Amino acid sequence: METNVLQIKGLVKDFPGVRAVNDVCFDIKRNVVHCLVGENGAGKSTLIKILTGACERTCGSILLNGEEYCARSPKDARDKGISTLFQELNVVDQLTVEENLTLGIEDTTFGFLHKTDKIKKIIDVLKDLEPSINPKERVGRLSVAKKQIIEIAKAVASETEIIIMDEPTAALSESEIERLFTIVKRLREKGVTVIYISHRLDEIFTLGDYVTVMRDGMHVATKPIAEVKDRTELVHLMIGRTVIESYVPKEEQSDEVLLTCKDVCNHKLKNVSFNVKRGEIVGFYGLIGAGKTELARAIYGADSYSGEIVLKGEKLKGTPEKAIKAGIALVPEERRTQGLFTLLTIKHNISAMNLKKISKLGLLNSSQERATAKNYIEQLNIKTDSMDKETSKLSGGNQQKVVFSKCLFANADLLILDEPTRGIDVGAKAEIYAIVRELVANGKTIMFFSSELPEILHSCDRIFLLYEGEIKAELQNGKDIDSQDIIHIVTGGAAS
Amino acid sequence: MSSNCTPASLRAQKAKRIVKEIYVYIILLAVVTVLSLLKGDLFQRGNFLFPPNIANLLRMSAPILMISSAFTLIFITGNIDLSVGSTLSLTTVVHAILVLNGFPFALSLVIVVALGVLLGSVNGFLVMKLRITPVIATLITMNAYQGLARYLVPPGISSITTTDTLKMPEWMGHFSKDQVFMGLSWAFIVAIVLLIALVILQKRTLFGKYLVAVGGNRTAAELSGINVVKVVWGVYILLGAISALAGVARASYLLIGEPYTGVGAETEAIIACLLGGTVFTGGEGSVVKSFVGAIIIVCLTFGLKSVIPEYWQLLAKGAVLVFAVVLNHLLSKEAIAA
Numbered sequence: 050m051e052t053n054v055l056q057i058k059g060l061v062k063d064f065p066g067v068r069a070v071n072d073v074c075f076d077i078k079r080n081v082v083h084c085l086v087g088e089n090g091a092g093k094s095t096l097i098k099i100l101t102g103a104c105e106r107t108c109g110s111i112l113l114n115g116e117e118y119c120a121r122s123p124k125d126a127r128d129k130g131i132s133t134l135f136q137e138l139n140v141v142d143q144l145t146v147e148e149n150l151t152l153g154i155e156d157t158t159f160g161f162l163h164k165t166d167k168i169k170k171i172i173d174v175l176k177d178l179e180p181s182i183n184p185k186e187r188v189g190r191l192s193v194a195k196k197q198i199i200e201i202a203k204a205v206a207s208e209t210e211i212i213i214m215d216e217p218t219a220a221l222s223e224s225e226i227e228r229l230f231t232i233v234k235r236l237r238e239k240g241v242t243v244i245y246i247s248h249r250l251d252e253i254f255t256l257g258d259y260v261t262v263m264r265d266g267m268h269v270a271t272k273p274i275a276e277v278k279d280r281t282e283l284v285h286l287m288i289g290r291t292v293i294e295s296y297v298p299k300e301e302q303s304d305e306v307l308l309t310c311k312d313v314c315n316h317k318l319k320n321v322s323f324n325v326k327r328g329e330i331v332g333f334y335g336l337i338g339a340g341k342t343e344l345a346r347a348i349y350g351a352d353s354y355s356g357e358i359v360l361k362g363e364k365l366k367g368t369p370e371k372a373i374k375a376g377i378a379l380v381p382e383e384r385r386t387q388g389l390f391t392l393l394t395i396k397h398n399i400s401a402m403n404l405k406k407i408s409k410l411g412l413l414n415s416s417q418e419r420a421t422a423k424n425y426i427e428q429l430n431i432k433t434d435s436m437d438k439e440t441s442k443l444s445g446g447n448q449q450k451v452v453f454s455k456c457l458f459a460n461a462d463l464l465i466l467d468e469p470t471r472g473i474d475v476g477a478k479a480e481i482y483a484i485v486r487e488l489v490a491n492g493k494t495i496m497f498f499s500s501e502l503p504e505i506l507h508s509c510d511r512i513f514l515l516y517e518g519e520i521k522a523e524l525q526n527g528k529d530i531d532s533q534d535i536i537h538i539v540t541g542g543a544a545s
Numbered sequence: 546m547s548s549n550c551t552p553a554s555l556r557a558q559k560a561k562r563i564v565k566e567i568y569v570y571i572i573l574l575a576v577v578t579v580l581s582l583l584k585g586d587l588f589q590r591g592n593f594l595f596p597p598n599i600a601n602l603l604r605m606s607a608p609i610l611m612i613s614s615a616f617t618l619i620f621i622t623g624n625i626d627l628s629v630g631s632t633l634s635l636t637t638v639v640h641a642i643l644v645l646n647g648f649p650f651a652l653s654l655v656i657v658v659a660l661g662v663l664l665g666s667v668n669g670f671l672v673m674k675l676r677i678t679p680v681i682a683t684l685i686t687m688n689a690y691q692g693l694a695r696y697l698v699p700p701g702i703s704s705i706t707t708t709d710t711l712k713m714p715e716w717m718g719h720f721s722k723d724q725v726f727m728g729l730s731w732a733f734i735v736a737i738v739l740l741i742a743l744v745i746l747q748k749r750t751l752f753g754k755y756l757v758a759v760g761g762n763r764t765a766a767e768l769s770g771i772n773v774v775k776v777v778w779g780v781y782i783l784l785g786a787i788s789a790l791a792g793v794a795r796a797s798y799l800l801i802g803e804p805y806t807g808v809g810a811e812t813e814a815i816i817a818c819l820l821g822g823t824v825f826t827g828g829e830g831s832v833v834k835s836f837v838g839a840i841i842i843v844c845l846t847f848g849l850k851s852v853i854p855e856y857w858q859l860l861a862k863g864a865v866l867v868f869a870v871v872l873n874h875l876l877s878k879e880a881i882a883a
Contacts, residue, residue, distance in 0.1 A: 124768050139765035141758045143828040152758055153769030160750045 054079040054210060054242050055118075060109035062095050067444065067474075069095040071266040073109070077211075077259070082233060082243045084253040084274075087263035088287055093246055096263070097213055100244075101133045102126040114210075132204035133213040136220075138196045142189030149188050150175065150203050175202040178232050194225035201232060205241065212236065213244045218252060219337040223541045230256055248500075250280050251536070262286040265474065296507055296526050299489075303327045307463060307494050310348070313356035317343040318518045321356075325463070330485065330495045332509030332526075334502060335539050340518035341498040342382050345467045348372075348496070349379040360463070373402060378456030382467040384445065388452040391441035395433060396422035398440050398451050402459035425454035429484060446477020453484060464488065467498045482508055502532060514538045565876045569821050569834045573841050580848035593848045600728030604721060605798060606843040607732035608633060608791035612810060613817035613839035614740050614832045615787040618747070618780045620818050623760040623827025624672060626781060627683040629788045629814055631690035632664050633807030636792025638694045641705035641802025645713055650720070658789045664690060665785020669778030687811070694804040705802025713800060721798035732794035739787065743832045756780065760827025813842050816862070820869040822876070841865070
């Protein structure tokens with residue numbers, strides 16, 4: 050038997066305007082936990098999508114057990130021996146655990162379901178992995194962690210060779226993570242190869258046998274974990290030469306409180322209280338599911354809440370429309386679906402939040418609209434040959450600048466940025482940080498929500514740490530800030 | 546998730562589940578109580594609960610009971626079929642024409658149900674193969690089938706009935722009007738048998754499980770190798786066939802082929818399913834509760850008939866629908882939070 054279960058050779062994937070995966074070559078050994086790391090936009094997701102059949106490669110070859118492998122769909126990939134634990138879990142909440150495990154492979158007589166040894170075998174696999182799950186329970190009542198285990202059990206029972214886990218711990222608590230780790234180790238004992246993707250580098254040292262680092266679509270290194278000295282080395286491989294300039298504290302601090310939140314609660318948030326001073330960049334850091342987006346949306350009035358949010362001494366009540374009038378603007382998490390009208394042009398997007406300013410008696414003044422667009426394109430350095438270009442055709446970074454322009458044109462004093470650099474390349478990220486700095490210099494106030502610690506540390510004056518909808522700690526940014534400590538807190542450890 | 550496990554919230558969740566389980570029966574009880582107090586002495590002639598009155602109500606309601614039970618299945622898959630009313634109209638007319646032209650009952654039944662299969666598979670084809678949004682696709686066929694029903698009635702007359710040359714046979718009303726058991730008709734008994742069959746289909750068969758899987762998480766169903774197209778198409782065909790069976794029952798009750806008899810039946814079926822707690826977005830639904838929901842609708846229609854004018858009846862039905870949808874929304878919202 051080959052020692053390499055998977056061989057990737059010269060893999061390339063082009064998207065319009067960007068090469069997401071660029072000539073990637075590496076091997077994955079049989080029966081190991083192989084970790085895949087890289088920053089957002091490094092090409093991990095695209096690589097995984099090719100493996101799972103969710104998208105087609107441009108060129109290159111993949112060998113599974115020495116034979117050419119090409120999956121047409123996730124189902125096809127699963128049949129060929131590569132199962133995936135997606136972040137979006139593929140279980141049917143309305144069915145029981147047992148029904149989910151046997152979905153698609155039931156035994157029937159004349160269309161009627163009946164029990165066989167096969168079901169018993171699958172349930173034994175589940176019991177082996179996690180005895181506490183009752184097979185008769187409805188899956189909708191189980192935690193995310195247990196749903197994951199059900200999917201893993203299903204994959205194992207179908208005798209899969211490789212399980213890909215895409216950020217499996219993103220939504221888990223600390224004890225659940227530990228349980229998952231035990232299961233991953235058990236899988237390795239059973240002869241399954243695990244491809245493990247995570248942003249949490251500590252997990253990789255705990256769990257991994259090998260690690261592959263990707264950066265900007267390219268393969269940087271593949272080595273045994275034992276040969277990686279420490280975290281710093283890994284981070285260095287991931288980030289490469291690009292040096293993010295470190296945080297520079299502001300010279301003068303205003304004492305004027307711009308925004309106060311008091312005991313804000315809703316389905317996700319628990320008693321969130323804090324204040325933001327004029328001219329500050331306030332960071333909110335937490336992992337996925339910590340309640341960042343929910344908090345941003347509550348302040349913006351897009352989600353309902355109890356408690357008080359006060360802006361410039363006046364209580365905010367409820368809708369984005371009122372928030373915009375009061376001088377708040379949101380750069381939302383999902384640029385394409387929430388931030389932009391992707392089918393409209395740049396100039397139409399920029400003016401969209403404040404059409405009153407460029408219209409008279411309900412008629413739009415298009416020369417004013419063009420002038421506005423021109424102004425922001427220059428000011429924020431949006432790279433385009435024309436302001437009449439549809440925003441769907443812009444790169445991620447330029448799209449985000451259009452969203453910023455839109456918010457600025459709405460006369461916002463307070464900008465709420467929710468994951469403003471998600472899915473954009475390193476260069477554009479640096480530009481976004483520069484824009485944020487400049488905005489503050491011009492008297493704006495910024496709330497910066499992110500799940501990437503480096504950018505929070507780079508940009509923010511004060512940092513709030515979120516975990517499970519609660520503010521766990523408030524930190525003043527500066528030289529003596531300890532990122533280990535921060536990670537400890539946002540993963541549910543006690544604040545020190 | 547773990548934070549929701551305090552005893553108080555667990556109790557609240559459990560209470561909500563129980564309310565969800567039984568509220569349709571409570572509504573039925575309330576509606577029946579109100580109707581029986583409106584007019585006459587309890588259980589006497591003129592009162593809503595006068596036994597022959599109830600028996601007649603059930604005989605009349607067989608078609609809508611059949612359609613509502615089956616409609617649950619299409620809702621479970623997360624789809625919709627607006628054409629059931631028009632299918633009812635069309636098959637009523639076709640059955641009347643066949644019987645008028647001397648076809649025996651059994652043969653006409655087979656032909657009409659086969660027609661229902663055809664109509665249902667057209668819906669399935671539009672939705673699953675041409676990928677037209679279910680609402681739009683079945684809105685189109687709703688109009689097309691209704692037009693066809695009107696076309697089949699010769700110009701100058703309003704319905705298929707005895708003419709100079711052809712006579713509607715005397716047995717036409719046997720299926721829906723004859724009292725075979727405690728004042729109930731064959732058609733109603735068939736509706737009950739159908740209900741039981743659909744419950745077994747939903748709870749015991751592979752098809753029933755796949756309905757939930759497709760409606761609950763389509764991606765997961767596809768990943769598990771379920772042929773989603775086949776499953777949903779199958780439900781459209783089943784619903785078409787059952788609507789056709791309902792058409793036979795309706796023709797037998799009316800004794801004529803009335804081309805507009807099915808207008809509004811889809812609305813009634815939708816209200817019935819929503820009253821029964823079926824979730825609009827798919828994955829959940831109970832055939833039995835939709836059946837009870839349909840009985841509520843029938844009680845309202847029939848019980849208010851001699852009491853208040855027609856526009857008030859429509860308004861009352863509308864009010865019940867709003868109530869059902871709001872309640873449904875509230876209960877399912879809680880279910881997600883839990």
